Every structure is written in structure tokens, then in C-alpha cells.
Amino acid sequence: MFQPTIRIQSADFDMTDEHAAMRGRHRNVGAIASFVGVVRDVNDGSGVSTMTLEHYPGMTEKALAKIVDDATSRWQLIDATVIHRIGSLLPSEQIVLVMVASAHRQDAFDACAFIMDFLKTDAPFWKKETTADGSRWVDARVIDDNARNKWHAT
Amino acid sequence: MVKVLFFAGLRELIGVANEDVVLPADATVAGLVADLTNRGGAYAEALAADRRWRVAVNQDMAQLTDPIKSGDEVAIFPPVTGG
Numbered sequence: 001m002f003q004p005t006i007r008i009q010s011a012d013f014d015m016t017d018e019h020a021a022m023r024g025r026h027r028n029v030g031a032i033a034s035f036v037g038v039v040r041d042v043n044d045g046s047g048v049s050t051m052t053l054e055h056y057p058g059m060t061e062k063a064l065a066k067i068v069d070d071a072t073s074r075w076q077l078i079d080a081t082v083i084h085r086i087g088s089l090l091p092s093e094q095i096v097l098v099m100v101a102s103a104h105r106q107d108a109f110d111a112c113a114f115i116m117d118f119l120k121t122d123a124p125f126w127k128k129e130t131t132a133d134g135s136r137w138v139d140a141r142v143i144d145d146n147a148r149n150k151w152h153a154t
Numbered sequence: 155m156v157k158v159l160f161f162a163g164l165r166e167l168i169g170v171a172n173e174d175v176v177l178p179a180d181a182t183v184a185g186l187v188a189d190l191t192n193r194g195g196a197y198a199e200a201l202a203a204d205r206r207w208r209v210a211v212n213q214d215m216a217q218l219t220d221p222i223k224s225g226d227e228v229a230i231f232p233p234v235t236g237g
Contacts, residue, residue: 037237053236054162056229059213084236096237116237122215124229125236126162137163140206140233 004068004080008060010087013097022079022101029078033108034099035116041091043138046131053086053095056124060084067118071100074114075107082115084125114151121148156222158186160200161231164207167200177222183209184218186228206233 005018015036022032039051068080079101089095098115102108127138159172177186187209190197201207209216210229222228 055236056159056161056210056213056231059210059229062213120237121234123236124161124210124231124234126232127235128162137166137232138235140235 001069001072002077002079004065004082006061006064006068006081007083008055008057008086009083010085012085012094013083015094015097015099018081018083018097018099022081022099026078026101028103029101030103031105031108032099032101033105033112034097035112036094037096037116039089039091039093039095043129046129046133048091048129048131050130051089051091051095052128052130052135053084053089054126054128055084055086059124063123064119067115067122070118071111071114075102075111076104077102077107077111080111080115082119084119084123086125117144117147117151120144155224156181156186156226156228158190159227159229161229163232164200164230168196177224181222182218183211183216183220183222183228186222187218187230190230201230207231208233 041048064082077100081099083097085095098112100108100112121144128135129138155174155176157172158175160168160170165171187201191201207230211220211222212227
């Protein structure tokens with residue numbers, strides 16, 4: 001079992017740096033799949049000017065480590081990086097990075113999607129968006145529960 | 155005594171981020187939530203049955219029937235929305 005890189009930070013991240021670091025740590029990696037979540041300027045029909053992310057320090061890191069651990073027991077993974085930003089973010093800013101390394105592409109693709117689906121439903125982050133009408137907490141979506149639950153059927 | 159934490163919309167509604175609560179020896183998550191709800195006011199509103207919330211005990215997701223012992227950290231929060 002490798003030691004995943006898990007970071008919660010207000011600062012931005014550089015995907016290219018993370019990619020280079022991951023390749024630099026291993027000689028047996030043949031595939032790296034990654035996902036970056038970005039702040040949209042519209043949600044539920046309203047323009048979003050700022051997105052503020054809160055989390056539960058301690059539980060967040062524990063939950064993310066468990067998700068990566070679960071992925072590692074399902075696929076042949078060599079390395080994984082999960083970086084999630086907190087604090088105030090503007091539209092087009094990066095929120096989250098999931099990057100997974102494996103010997104072959106299918107394990108990397110699948111594990112990356114799995115980690116992201118479980119992050120959406122199991123990691124204690126909450127989004128508050130500011131629109132012209134004021135601030136509101138973002139509601140959890142059933143579609144995210146469905147995306148997570150489909151992995152139980154496979 | 156357990157430490158109870160509230161997050162996001164629940165914390166804003168209740169107006170408290172964390173507090174110490176004294177519970178009986180055979181306490182459960184459901185018992186704690188009932189005690190908090192019985193305080194009325196913002197607690198009753200925030201924890202009303204038609205609102206969706208989740209509970210974690212010692213930073214693991216928990217069920218209503220799970221036991222709580224002295225020294226535990228219990229967090230109550232809305233369904234998560236990260237990513």
C-alpha cells in the first residue's frame with residue numbers, strides 16, 4: 001500500500017506540478033488519470049459571484065484516506081493524490097484535484113471516477129454560494145448519491 | 155460528557171459551533187438528538203425530522219442507533235456538498 005497525498009488547503013494547486021511529482025516517485029506507472037473540479041458562475045439558475053467552502057478538520061482527511069483505501073482494494077493502483085481547497089473561491093477557480101496512477105489506463109480511469117463519486121457524498125465539505133440575492137448553502141443532490149451507489153452494484 | 159460540533163447551515167441556524175453535553179451512560183445518537191431537539195428554538199428547528207442532517211461519531215459516519223460514550227466527539231451536519 002502506498003501513502004496517498006491528501007491535502008486540504010486554501011491555496012490554489014498546480015496540476016502539472018502534482019503530475020510531475022507523481023511520475024517522479026515511480027518508474028512502473030503507465031497511466032495517470034485526473035479530475036479537476038472548477039467553480040461555475042451559475043447554479044440553479046442564479047449567477048454565483050463567490051463560492052465558500054467549509055469542512056470538518058480531522059474527519060475530512062480521515063474520510064478521504066478511507067475512500068482512497070477503498071479504491072486501492074478494488075483496483076491496481078500505484079499512487080493517488082487528492083487536493084481539496086477551502087475558503088472563498090471565484091468562478092473558474094479550481095476546487096478539487098483527484099489524480100490516480102496505475103500500470104494501465106482502465107484502473108486509473110475507474111479509480112479516479114470512484115474516488116470523486118465518494119468524495120461528493122462521504123467527505124465532509126459544504127459549499128455556500130453568494131448570488132445577487134445573498135448567500136445560500138448548496139443543497140446535496142440525489143444525482144450524487146446515485147453516482148456513488150452505482151459502485152455498489154459492480 | 156461528549157463534545158458536540160455543528161457545521162455549515164446547522165451551525166448558522168443554531169448559532170453555536172461546538173458545546174459540551176452531559177448524557178446518560180447508555181446514550182445513543184438518537185437520544186442526543188432528542189435531548190437537543192427538546193431544547194426547542196433553533197435546535198428544534200435545525201434538527202426537525204423533515205430536515206436532512208447526518209451524524210458522525212469520532213469522525214466516522216454514524217447511525218441513529220449507534221451508542222455514544224463519555225469523551226466521544228459527535229458532529230451533526232447537513233448532507234455534504236464538496237467536490
